Amino acid sequence: MPTYVLPPLGNNPSSAGEGTTPGSFANVPDLGGPLSFSSPDTPGMPSPSEKTAWDFLPSGWSRKAGGDTAHAPEGFRPSTQLDHARLGAVTPEMRRVAEREEHLNPEQVRVEVAAGRMVIPANHVHLGGGLDPMCIGRASATKVNANMGASPVSSNTDDEVEKLRFAERWQADTVMDLSTGGDLDATREAIIGAARVPIGTVPIYSMILGRRLEELDEQAILAGIEHQARQGVDYMTVHAGLLQEHLPYVRQRLIGIVSRGGSLLAKWMIQHGKQNPMYSLWDDICEILRRYDVTFSIGDGLRPGGLADASDAAQLAELETLGELTERAWRHGCQVMVEGPGHVPFDQIEYNMKLQRRLCHGAPFYVLGPLVTDIFPGYDHITSCIGATAAAYHGASMLCYVTPKEHLGLPKKDDVKQGCVAYRIAAHAADVALGLPGARNRDDELTKARAALNWEKHFELSFDPDLARAFHDEDLDVDTDFCAMCGHDWCSVRISKEIVGFLSGKDDRYAWEAPRVSEALSPEQRAILEKRGVLSPEELHRLARKTRASMGAETGKRADCHSDLTTDDEAQRLQDQTTD
Ligand code: SF4
Numbered sequence: 001m002p003t004y005v006l007p008p009l010g011n012n013p014s015s016a017g018e019g020t021t022p023g024s025f026a027n028v029p030d031l032g033g034p035l036s037f038s039s040p041d042t043p044g045m046p047s048p049s050e051k052t053a054w055d056f057l058p059s060g061w062s063r064k065a066g067g068d069t070a071h072a073p074e075g076f077r078p079s080t081q082l083d084h085a086r087l088g089a090v091t092p093e094m095r096r097v098a099e100r101e102e103h104l105n106p107e108q109v110r111v112e113v114a115a116g117r118m119v120i121p122a123n124h125v126h127l128g129g130g131l132d133p134m135c136i137g138r139a140s141a142t143k144v145n146a147n148m149g150a151s152p153v154s155s156n157t158d159d160e161v162e163k164l165r166f167a168e169r170w171q172a173d174t175v176m177d178l179s180t181g182g183d184l185d186a187t188r189e190a191i192i193g194a195a196r197v198p199i200g201t202v203p204i205y206s207m208i209l210g211r212r213l214e215e216l217d218e219q220a221i222l223a224g225i226e227h228q229a230r231q232g233v234d235y236m237t238v239h240a241g242l243l244q245e246h247l248p249y250v251r252q253r254l255i256g257i258v259s260r261g262g263s264l265l266a267k268w269m270i271q272h273g274k275q276n277p278m279y280s281l282w283d284d285i286c287e288i289l290r291r292y293d294v295t296f297s298i299g300d301g302l303r304p305g306g307l308a309d310a311s312d313a314a315q316l317a318e319l320e321t322l323g324e325l326t327e328r329a330w331r332h333g334c335q336v337m338v339e340g341p342g343h344v345p346f347d348q349i350e351y352n353m354k355l356q357r358r359l360c361h362g363a364p365f366y367v368l369g370p371l372v373t374d375i376f377p378g379y380d381h382i383t384s385c386i387g388a389t390a391a392a393y394h395g396a397s398m399l400c401y402v403t404p405k406e407h408l409g410l411p412k413k414d415d416v417k418q419g420c421v422a423y424r425i426a427a428h429a430a431d432v433a434l435g436l437p438g439a440r441n442r443d444d445e446l447t448k449a450r451a452a453l454n455w456e457k458h459f460e461l462s463f464d465p466d467l468a469r470a471f472h473d474e475d476l477d478v479d480t481d482f483c484a485m486c487g488h489d490w491c492s493v494r495i496s497k498e499i500v501g502f503l504s505g506k507d508d509r510y511a512w513e514a515p516r517v518s519e520a521l522s523p524e525q526r527a528i529l530e531k532r533g534v535l536s537p538e539e540l541h542r543l544a545r546k547t548r549a550s551m552g553a554e555t556g557k558r559a560d561c562h563s564d565l566t567t568d569d570e571a572q573r574l575q576d577q578t579t580d
Helices: 080-087 090-101 106-114 157-169 183-193 216-233 242-251 260-272 282-292 313-331 346-359 380-394 413-434 441-451 455-461 464-475 490-498 523-532 537-550 568-579
Strands: 142-148 174-177 200-201 233-236 295-298 337-341 366-370 398-400
Touching: 080 090, 080 106, 090 106, 106 216, 142 157, 157 174, 157 183, 157 413, 174 183, 174 455, 183 200, 200 295, 216 233, 216 282, 216 337, 233 260, 242 260, 242 313, 282 295, 282 313, 295 313, 313 346, 337 346, 346 366, 346 380, 380 398, 380 413, 398 413, 441 455, 455 464, 464 523
Parallel strands: 142 174, 142 398, 174 200, 200 233, 233 295, 295 337, 337 366, 366 398
Antiparallel strands: none
């Protein structure tokens, strides 16, 4: 037996409890508390806030004895999920969320929403259309957002709707329409009409189309926000935390302000010599968003745009204001999430997540990446998904994807896929590490299929089955007891499977049901391989035929190499060999 001692264990994330490892090293789950699923704190990290949305009730409200519900003034009509949750009502949307988050029941969802730790972005208008309600918060699985939107130089409405479908197919949980070109109104309308996922926008983009920035006034801001709320936008980024007082800090930076909304508002403040209008109009904006139940995504206009600017005075001063705006929005009954950086060295990510958790009292944190290095343009879906994994482990609730096109151009369909896949990896890795019940089940199922060398099940359980099959079939289109990576004689999984004393491949549920030979490559798989540019399709099939012949496989007959054919004597011989 090993003599080392494992750290105190959180919770095995495999609900089947079949894992052979100890499970998550994260804190023991605390549903209904400030640390639902949380990482242990590195020394010196800010502690969680002792306050929640319950400490910021609208005037005239009082919390009932016992704690989890409140009285509203006579004649009050609830509008938002937060209003309903505070009054003790479980809405159909909360019930739907509980169906989708199998470890939560509807009452737990209500409690999280009432505390402000969870949001359900569901505009009344979009709910009347095709929206399938989902939630964002630490008590639930980590979510992924995909950005899209036409730019002045590229793309159109049809392309954007097509990208939306692609993002939904690759399991984005929400989509932001960040269009800055073409017919913004028509594009937004078409995307909301087609979307089953919540749609977010940054309303200032459309406010400055057709007018000069200096002409933007308070009336235009409120009208623009109301218009988008009426269209059915589920959540809006409002850059209200960037104040006049913060602008001097920006001079120290290497790259200034990289948020589009943030840079526009900074310029407006300088031109007018006035405070950020989003900040001055905050209470009016809250009232509009409350009417439609549009969730706030309070923007971080001063997010760092390079490692050198991370965690600087500008970013942290703005974060304090985001905390103040969160409290004020809760007093209006609005649902709130808060946006975060950006570009952050890996070692600073935990601090950033835990500082937000403290200053914004547990309101869900929605982060862009963060990118952990600046020198890999073209690969920023990778640099950022490394940071996103750490962010989700330490406190973020939703991850905004970054595509390979980041900093370089407008993402096309395949870039959307690459971004979605990278961020599903980050979100899933964090959920497993946090010990979210059931998070690891599919990993364990795939491991069993892999151990059984059951390629069909292996592909079926893969996130991208076509890609997995195409890569496998690139060298071998016959279902052998090995793959082209090590070959027959060196395949440790095959040898393990043949050793009688090991479980590998002996579970009936993973055994092949019938002998089979892979079908030929589908057009999609062929396209995947052609794109790789390694082998021509002709060459692939020539190799596959060669392998098939050498293994004696024919359609309807399992290849001779298959270890299910191993006799007890042969198994014994292999076992003896292995233990020599
Ligand atoms: S050949 Fe190597 S990579 Fe392929 S299944 Fe066997 S052990 Fe795994």
